[in-house]
Amino acid sequence: MMNFLNISDLSIQDLNGILEQAKMMKNARVGLPKGAYDEGQPLSQHIVALVFEKPSTRTRTSFDVGVRQLGGQPILLSGAEMQLGQGETISDTARVLSRYVDLIMLRTFECQTLYEMAKYSTVPVINGLTNESHPCQIMADIMTFEEKRGSIQGKKVVWFGDGNNVFNSFFQAAEKFGFSLVFSGPKELEPAKDLCRQAKKLDIDFKIDRDPISAITDADLVATDTWLSMHDNPEAKKIKYNQLKPFQINEELMSRANEEALFMHCLPAHRDEEATSDVMDGKNSVIFDEAENRLHVQKAIMRWCLSK
């Protein structure tokens, strides 16, 4: 039994195996209606609990559809409507859910909640986003890059804006997949104080560059996210927006990247804030491919968790 909690927990062989399987399953579905089963129904007779303590469109729909395509049965649970929202402990919830279902996907706030669920669950647990990480998103992003441009190894990825949970998973992926990573955002929103030291220790080609033009030069992949995350205090909005304004991705900035550079955003977006609509809908944007690939890669992740 294997959990999928962080990209850093998996070997590159397992990560590449998941991507390969996702590509194969995606290709095998070409022309099929969305509700058709995948060949062999690999999750037949399996029940998957999808637990959400935060809002979601992509994660919720893609996991639900993915379980059904694999021949399994999803149960969508909202944290607020569970006893979890009334004070039942995570450890008790984990042990109870494990008696009913074969796999648990959890979207929650603190990463400690996810780790507690994994510790007490006797079935695999998948990270559907915490305040600290979003590994399913980054697996979909790497799949998308490699579909369009080939191997991501040695490429230059530039992250603009807030050093948030999505950035953290890019950082972990940089170590595993061997791409270089640049963070271009305000000092106040740097992901961690000792990131450069951590990168050195992990042999990650990482740098912080607060000049957006120099940061984006030679970029193969340009990515950003909303300036206000789900767990942010809305009162912080004005301060954060003023800090982040210089890091907006617009056509002028994007034109400084490699001509073939892809633009990614995990969505939902606040259009014309972190990125302008002309970039989001431009020829280099792959935002809807990323969203689609959440489905394919998560199906491969579920199969990986249950195959071990």
Ligand code: CP
């Ligand atoms: N990118 C992402 O996780 O989207 P949702 O919040 O809609 O699930």
